[in-house]
Amino acid sequence: MGHRGWLLGNAVWLQAGWWLCVLGAERPWLLALVVAGLALHLRLAPGGELRVLLGVALAGCVLDSTLGLLGVFAFSQWPLPAWLALLWLVLASGMRHSLAWLGQPLWRAVLAGLLGGPPAYLAGARLAGVELPLGALGTALLLAPIWALALPLALRVAARG
Template sequence: MPLAHVLANAGLFQLGWFACVLGAQRPWLLLVAVACLLVHLLWMAPTRGEWRLVALTMLAGWLLDSALLNLGLFDFGAGAPVAPLWLALLWALFATTLRHCLAWTARPWWRASLLGAVGGPLSYLAGAELAGVGLPWGLLPSLLVLAGVWAVVMPLLHGLTRLPVVANAGR
């Protein structure tokens, strides 16, 4: 994969990440995140498999974050029983990195697990600060739970990229 493609993918994800997190307070910014997602899906990786990967990852991640919300790990301040839309969109954007700028973490599996255990909680911490999300369990317990969750989630997401419905779906 050309370096320019990897860097463009990483750049689009970072721009989309900030747009999602800041979009929690300023919803119009979610349009920027949607634009980043569309650029990826229409020009960088326009295959049915990529669209399916994004959809499956978005659904799985949104359900995971909704479960963590209902366990009391997060407080979005709205009293809703499910994670907000901006978080689902963030999962969709994250899915765009799995076969591109984060492909190097797929094998061996422990790379994904290590990146998840470190990067996942740090991303949530930064996102919580910027989006005004509360961590009712406290900082350290929340980060430890997220580290454990993400140590498992990252290898599973890379496994999702190899499912036949995602891996073998052409243009």
């Protein structure tokens, strides 16, 4: 598979993985497909990928667990549900590939995080049954600056691989 084919496949995987994770909150058997997709990704991706996936996903899980402890999210499982941990692995799997273009110049990642993070969280919360004690608007306003920082940092970590 050529470079463009890999990038397109990775972009499709990110979308499919997001849906599988979020819908897997209510249908846990879908999470097995996510694990299989991540295994395939690791098999096909260049070296150093596992370190990037684990580093970005661990940081993301700590972030979401902290937000849950602070009352931004009300998860049914503590510290966070399995589908959300898998979602962080899915997101991390695009950091060196179909999402890498966001990293340079830096403003792209800041803008993408600012504008893209909150709607993704709100949609995922609605589909997965996650309560938002601050309401949709309060949650979005809190998440926007967090994601304006988190996405560029995750892309930088991934680029250093």
